[in-house]
Amino acid sequence: MKVVVTEFMDEEILRTGLPGVRLVYDPDMVDKPDALVAETADADALIVRNRTQVKGALLDAAGGLRCVGRLGVGLDNIDMAACKAREIAVYPATGANDISVAEYVIASALLLTRGAFGASAELAQGRWPRQALMNGGEIFGKRFGLVGFGAIARQVARRAAALGMTVATHDPFIAKDDAAWAQDFGRVEPLSLDALLASSDIVSLHVPLTDATRGLINERALSLMKPSAILINTARGGVADEHALSRALVEGRIGGAALDVFEAEPFPQGYASRFVGVPNLLLTPHIAGLTAEANRRVSEITVENVRRHLLSA
């Protein structure tokens, strides 16, 4: 049996978990389209992160593919309908990076609300900008608005509530009488998207990228937000319009933003210019779900999913 791994994972967990299997582990294969197609042609299983496009030509070439292990939860890089038609099972690493993302979101909310953590260079040059930084805010008592209320959003909600915030969410896929609104840490208020945007101090996105969510946070949505509000996107780049967001920050129409995901990753030539000079903006390279602990967990869960499928099929 042959398993091809096209992006990075915990190699020791991979090798220990799939003994006796022909393993091709090349964390850079995602950037070698010819090798990718050639290696996948006789593979029984494929293990990918979010960059390998499991679609079209790759699936056409992969005649013997029985399952795909996804080292994360976003499935926008996988043609799910085509996999289903070919009876290829797809296994996301559900739950494995929830805590990692939730901690990133809370850290960003605290950093951006307080606004006191960007002065290290000034202090190192001998300056003392205490007066300029005295208007930072507290998140206690503020409203945390979650767009989407799946597993990661619930971990965020739990932490926000523990810090004294009220939590509201917009999720049209959860019925009004669903038990999910009554969490053990308290009640979460279901709101329309517009009401959530207009009333939240922090807005965090937790929806997959689909036709329905592409461009959800556009010029109009941003115009509904409070001038002091903070937007956090750890979901997918296409959900928030980066140009509209940059303009809103430059013009002071929202208070701050953290972006961990982008329409194009890694940035193509010239892409980053849209962020130059934009104030109160934290940028990170799709790292929210990636801690040492989460990398081990996604690797363990994925290897186990693939192992079980190959043994059973």
Ligand SMILES: O=C(O)[C@H](O)COP(=O)(O)O
């Ligand atoms: O979809 C996810 O779980 C996150 O975006 C992380 O994706 P990754 O597997 O590429 O790290």
